[in-house]
Amino acid sequence: MKVSPIQGAQSVSRTLQVLRAIAGQLGRGVSLAYITHQTELTKPTVHRLLQALMAEGMVDRSEEEGYFLGPECYALGVIADQRYGLSRIASTPVKRIAEECGDSAFFSLRSEWHSICLIREDGNYPIKTHVLQPGTRLPLGVGGGGIAMLAALDDDEIERCLDANAEECATRFPHDQRSDLLPRVAECRALGYGINRGSVVSGSWGVGAVVRDEADRVIGSLSIAAIDSRLQPDRQQQFGPLLVREAKALESKIQQAQRTRR
Incomplete structure (x- = not known):
């Protein structure tokens, strides 16, 4: 047939x-x-x-x-990474961020309406938060990096994303509903970086900045996560702009690699 x-x-x-x-x-x-x-x-x-x-x-x-x-x-993932090289390109800034802040730093990749953590580097501060690990898949808007990615979409895309993830968030992320996420999007757009104040796991906070490609599409985020006492407003204001700078530098490297492949 x-x-x-x-x-x-x-x-x-x-x-x-x-x-x-x-x-x-x-x-x-x-x-x-x-x-x-x-x-x-x-x-x-x-x-x-x-x-x-x-x-x-x-x-x-x-x-x-x-x-x-x-x-x-x-095997397919390894082959794909040879072309896109995001793990290799992003590993250096993630390690640098972890060393500077002392906490855990991450690079996450956008996968349609979700993010997937690709890289985690731990700093030297002895108390860690273990919410985000390589391979963790989260709806966009969940976590510091997820907020940054969601906020970087246009309003129509945000609505489609929230609709697509509504059931999953209702089941798995009760503190990451539409009414929670939209104010975080507005805050992220005002500050330039997203802040997660323990919505996934109480006491585990995060800050994230979006990473785009040369066509201005959202491809991922850089973020840090720590226990809540380590990410109060003073450190948010210190490391939020740092993440934004590192994200911009990473974008330049990604764009250079994309031009080289052409």
């Missing part, structure tokens, strides 16, 4: 939904029921897609822990 282009595209979309559902659990195994709930696909459809993905090495399965991203996903 010949598959129509529309049916083929639908299959690709569903396959990516399954992979994103697995990836969203930060390396922890997930069940078939979890994937079905996250994707809103039927159980037989999810099972069929998982079997195909496992055959290609894109998904792995443990009897005890469930489904994981497979080795082929890692």
Whole structure:
């Protein structure tokens, strides 16, 4: 039977939904029921897609822990990084920020209406916040870097983003609803950097600045996170502008790399 282009595209979309559902659990195994709930696909459809993905090495399965991203996903990620090089380019400023502030610094990448943490560097201050780890996937607007990315979108995009993430935020992030996020967007636009005052985990605060490409599109953010006593207004005012400067410098390096590839 010949598959129509529309049916083929639908299959690709569903396959990516399954992979994103697995990836969203930060390396922890997930069940078939979890994937079905996250994707809103039927159980037989999810099972069929998982079997195909496992055959290609894109998904792995443990009897005890469930489904994981497979080795082929890692291989493709390494290859993609050779082209985009964001991990390599961003690692130096992230390390520099962590050394200067003494707390944890991050580079997160925008993925449509979400962000994915790519890099974490810890400073020398002994008390850490562990909310954000490499691989953590969050709705845009959640966390300091997420606020910065959301605020950098135009108003129509913000509305689409909030609509797309409404159910997830209602379930997982009760302090990051539309009524919470819109004032943070306004504050970020006024200051130039986003501030998270413990909305994800009480006592874990963050500050973030947006990173754009040469077409002025939002591609990610630089951010720091610390216990609340370490990010009171004096340090917000110190490190917010620092993040903005580092983000601008990183944008220049990314744009230079993009021009070189052309």
